Amino acid sequence: MSWLRIRELVRKEFIQLFRDKKNRPLLVIAPFVQLLVFGYVLSTDVRDVKVGVVDQSRTRESRMLMDALNANRIFRITYYANHPEELEEVLLKRKVDLALKIGPDFSELIRSGDSAPVQVLADGSMSNMASLRIAYTSLVLDRFNQSMITELYKRRLDYGKIDTRIRTWYNPNLDSRNFFVPGIVAVLIMILSLLLTSMAIIREKEAGTIEQLIVTPLRPIELILGKTIPYIIITQTLMIIVITFAIFWFSIPLKGNFFLLVAAACIFLLSTLGIGLFISTISATQQQAMMTVIFFILPFFMFSGFVFPIASMPTAIQWIAYLNPLRYFLVIIRGVFLKGVGMAVLWPQFLALMVLGLIVFTSAVKRFRKRLD
Amino acid sequence: MNPVNIKAIARKEFYHLMRDFRSMYLAFAIPLLLILMFGYALSLDVDSVRAVVVDHDKTELSRDFIRKLNASSYFEIIHHLNDSLSAVRYLDRGFTTMAIVIPPGWTKDLKADRKASLQVLLDGSDPNYAGISRGYITAFVESYNRDRLLSFLNRKGMEQIQAPVDGRIRVWFNEDLDSQNFIVPGIIAIIIMMVGALLTSLVIAREYENGTMETIRSLPVSGGEFLLGKAIPYFLITLTDVLVAVFMGQVLFGVMMKSSFWLMVLASTIYISVTLNLGLLISIATKSQLVANQMAILITFLPSFLLSNFVFPVGNMPKIFQILTYIIPATYFIDILNGIYLRGLGLAHLWPSYLVLVGMLIAMSNIGFALLKKEGM
Numbered sequence: 001m002s003w004l005r006i007r008e009l010v011r012k013e014f015i016q017l018f019r020d021k022k023n024r025p026l027l028v029i030a031p032f033v034q035l036l037v038f039g040y041v042l043s044t045d046v047r048d049v050k051v052g053v054v055d056q057s058r059t060r061e062s063r064m065l066m067d068a069l070n071a072n073r074i075f076r077i078t079y080y081a082n083h084p085e086e087l088e089e090v091l092l093k094r095k096v097d098l099a100l101k102i103g104p105d106f107s108e109l110i111r112s113g114d115s116a117p118v119q120v121l122a123d124g125s126m127s128n129m130a131s132l133r134i135a136y137t138s139l140v141l142d143r144f145n146q147s148m149i150t151e152l153y154k155r156r157l158d159y160g161k162i163d164t165r166i167r168t169w170y171n172p173n174l175d176s177r178n179f180f181v182p183g184i185v186a187v188l189i190m191i192l193s194l195l196l197t198s199m200a201i202i203r204e205k206e207a208g209t210i211e212q213l214i215v216t217p218l219r220p221i222e223l224i225l226g227k228t229i230p231y232i233i234i235t236q237t238l239m240i241i242v243i244t245f246a247i248f249w250f251s252i253p254l255k256g257n258f259f260l261l262v263a264a265a266c267i268f269l270l271s272t273l274g275i276g277l278f279i280s281t282i283s284a285t286q287q288q289a290m291m292t293v294i295f296f297i298l299p300f301f302m303f304s305g306f307v308f309p310i311a312s313m314p315t316a317i318q319w320i321a322y323l324n325p326l327r328y329f330l331v332i333i334r335g336v337f338l339k340g341v342g343m344a345v346l347w348p349q350f351l352a353l354m355v356l357g358l359i360v361f362t363s364a365v366k367r368f369r370k371r372l373d
Numbered sequence: 374m375n376p377v378n379i380k381a382i383a384r385k386e387f388y389h390l391m392r393d394f395r396s397m398y399l400a401f402a403i404p405l406l407l408i409l410m411f412g413y414a415l416s417l418d419v420d421s422v423r424a425v426v427v428d429h430d431k432t433e434l435s436r437d438f439i440r441k442l443n444a445s446s447y448f449e450i451i452h453h454l455n456d457s458l459s460a461v462r463y464l465d466r467g468f469t470t471m472a473i474v475i476p477p478g479w480t481k482d483l484k485a486d487r488k489a490s491l492q493v494l495l496d497g498s499d500p501n502y503a504g505i506s507r508g509y510i511t512a513f514v515e516s517y518n519r520d521r522l523l524s525f526l527n528r529k530g531m532e533q534i535q536a537p538v539d540g541r542i543r544v545w546f547n548e549d550l551d552s553q554n555f556i557v558p559g560i561i562a563i564i565i566m567m568v569g570a571l572l573t574s575l576v577i578a579r580e581y582e583n584g585t586m587e588t589i590r591s592l593p594v595s596g597g598e599f600l601l602g603k604a605i606p607y608f609l610i611t612l613t614d615v616l617v618a619v620f621m622g623q624v625l626f627g628v629m630m631k632s633s634f635w636l637m638v639l640a641s642t643i644y645i646s647v648t649l650n651l652g653l654l655i656s657i658a659t660k661s662q663l664v665a666n667q668m669a670i671l672i673t674f675l676p677s678f679l680l681s682n683f684v685f686p687v688g689n690m691p692k693i694f695q696i697l698t699y700i701i702p703a704t705y706f707i708d709i710l711n712g713i714y715l716r717g718l719g720l721a722h723l724w725p726s727y728l729v730l731v732g733m734l735i736a737m738s739n740i741g742f743a744l745l746k747k748e749g750m
Contacts, residue, residue: 041679043689044501092716115535124547125715128417128501131550134542135508141540142515148537159525160483161518163490166507171497179499286663294670308415309502317414338498345465
C-alpha cells in the first residue's frame with residue numbers, strides 16, 4: 001500500500017468535488033437548511049391547546065372552571081359557542097382541539113353536593129397529542145375538584161393519599177428540540193456519506209474513467225481508501241460545524257464528551273461508507289445509485305427511533321431494527337448530548353456499530369474488488 | 374386537444390415503461406412496499422411503559438400497589454431493584470424510561486392519613502414518549518387515590534362527598550386513540566408525493582438527453598397533449614398503488630374510511646395529478662435526468678414529511694414555517710384524508726382543500742404549457 005498514491009487520489013477527489021459547482025449547495029447549504037428546518041419544525045410538544053367552550057350555566061362556578069383551564073398555560077380558550085351543536089361543528093372543523101360542555105344545571109348540582117357532569121370532547125385524530133391533552137385536562141379537573149371541595153365543605157380532606165413527585169431527567173422541560181436536534185446530526189451524516197461515496201465511484205464509471213484508474217498502478221484497496229477518505233474528512237468537518245451550530249443556535253446542552261461523538265461518528269461511517277460502496281457496485285448509473293440510496297435511507301430513517309419510538313413497533317420490525325446502524329448512533333448521540341453518559345454506559349452501542357460496520361465494510365470491499373479484477 | 378395524439382404519446386410512454394421492466398416493477402412495487410412497511414410499523418402510541426420499581430418499604434400495601442401497577446395495561450414492571458442507584462443505572466443505559474421509587478415509611482404515612490410521596494424518575498429525552506408515560510402514571514395514582522378517599526370516608530362513617538365536577542372525557546374521530554389511523558393515510562400522501570414526482574421527473578429530461586425532443590417538437594402534437602400523454606401511464610400506476618394501499622390498509626391494519634370511498638378516489642386523482650405535474654415541471658426545467666431526480670426528492674419528501682401537519686402539528690411551528698405549509702400539496706391531501714378517514718366529513722366541509730388542490734393543478738399545468746411553449750412546442 002502506498003500512501004503517496006492514496007494521497008494523490010484524495011487530492012484529485014477533493015479538486016473534483018469542489019470544482020463542480022453543482023456540489024456546493026449539496027455540501028454547504030443543504031445541511032444547514034436541513035438543520036434549521038428540522039430544528040424549528042420537528043416538535044410534538046403539547047402546548048397552546050385550543051379549547052372551545054359552551055357555557056350554558058353562566059354562573060360563578062362555570063367561570064371558575066374556565067379560569068382554571070385558562071390558567072394552565074397549555075390551554076387557551078379560543079372559542080365560546082352558544083349551543084352544543086355549534087361547538088361540535090367547530091371541533092369537526094378542527095378549529096379547536098378540545099371541546100368543553102358545561103350544562104345549564106352545573107352550578108345547582110355543585111351547590112347541592114351532587115356531581116355536575118362536564119362533557120369533554122377531545123379530537124383524537126393525532127392520537128399521541130390527544131392522549132397528552134386528555135391527561136392534562138383530567139389534571140385540571142382534579143385540581144378544580146380539590147379546591148371546590150375545600151370551598152364547599154370548608155375543610156381539607158386529609159386522607160392518606162399518594163403524592164406523586166415526578167422528576168423528569170435528561171430533558172426536564174420535555175422540549176422536543178433537545179430530542180430532535182442531536183438526532184438530526186446523525187441523520188445528516190448518514191445522508192451525506194451515503195450519497196457522496198456511492199456517487200464518487202459511479203461518476204468514474206459513467207465517465208468511463210474507471211478503466212483508467214484500474215490501469216494505473218493503484219491497487220484496489222488504495223482506490224477504496226482514496227475514494228472514502230475525502231468523505232470521512234468532509235462529513236467529520238460538517239459534523240463538528242453542525243454540532244457547534246446546534247449548541248450555540250438552538251442552545252442544546254451538550255452534557256457529555258464531544259470527542260466520544262467524533263469517535264462514534266467514525267465507527268458509524270464504516271457502515272454508511274460500506275453501504276455506499278456496495279451501492280456503487282450494484283448500480284450502473286448515478287440515477288440508479290440515487291434511487292437505491294433513497295430506498296436505503298428511508299427505512300434507516302423511519303426505523304431508527306428518530307421520530308417513531310422503536311419500542312412501539314411490532315416485534316418483527318424491532319428485530320429488524322437491530323440491523324440498523326443509525327439506531328445505535330442515535331442512542332449514542334442522544335446519550336452524550338442529553339444524559340452525559342460515557343463509554344461505561346454506551347459500550348454496547350459502540351460494539352454493535354463496530355461489528356455492523358466491519359461486516360458491511362469488509363463485504364462491500366470484497367465485492368468491490370471482485371468487480372475491479 | 375386531440376385524443377388520438379394523447380393516446381399515441383401515452384402508448385409510446387407505456388412501451389418505454391414496459392421495455393424497462395425493472396423501472397416498471399420499481400414504480401409499482403416500491404411505493405406499495407414503503408406504504409405497507411411504514412404503515413405497519415410506525416406508531417407514536419405508548420402501549421405499555423416498561424418500568425422498574427424500587428420498593429424501600431416492602432410492606433403488604435406497597436407490594437399490592439406494585440401488583441396493581443403491573444396488572445394495569447399501561448405498565449409492565451420489568452425489574453424489581455433494591456436501591457435507587459441501580460434504577461439510575463437502568464435509566465442511563467436506556468433499559469427503562471421510568472423508575473418508580475417507594476420510599477421507606479410509605480405505608481406508615483398512608484395509614485396515618487398523611488401524604489405519602491411516591492418518587493417517579495422519568496427519562497425525558499423523547500418528549501412524546503415521556504409525556505404520555507407521565508400521563509399514565511398520574512392517571513393511575515389519581516384513581517388509586519380515589520379508591521383510598523372512598524375507603525377513608527367509609528371508615529369515618531362520613532356522608533359520601535361527591536366530586537363536584539365529573540369530567541366525562543370522550544375521544545372523537547379516533548376513538549381508540551390509535552396512531553395508525555392517522556399515520557397510514559399520512560404515509561400514503563407522502564410516499565405518493567415522492568414517487569409521483571420522481572417518476573415523471575425523468576420522462577421529459579430523458580427526451581432531451583436522448584436528443585429525441587427535436588423529433589417530438591416537429592410532430593403535430595401540442596404542449597398540452599404531450600404533457601397529458603406523458604402523464605397517463607404514470608397516473609394509472611400511481612392510482613393503482615393508492616387503491617391497493619387503501620385496500621390493504623383496511624384489511625391488514627383496520628384503518629377504515631368513515632366517509633365516502635369515491636371522495637377519496639376523487640382527492641387521490643387530483644393529488645396524483647398534482648404530483649405528476651410537479652415532476653413534469655421539474656423535468657422540463659432541468660433537462661437532465663440526474664438533476665431532475667435529485668430535485669424531485671429534495672422538494673417532495675422532506676417538505677411533505679415535515680410541513681404537512683402529518684405528525685408535527687403546524688401550530689407548534691414558527692410563523693414563517695406555518696406560511697410554508699400552505700404551499701405544500703400534501704397539507705391539503707392529508708387534511709382531506711383526515712376528514713374522510715377519521716371525521717366522516719363530506720364535500721360540504723372539505724371543498725376548500727379540494728379547491729386548493731385543483732388550483733395548484735391548474736397553475737402547474739399552465740406553467741408547464743408556458744415552459745414548453747418557450748421550448749418551441
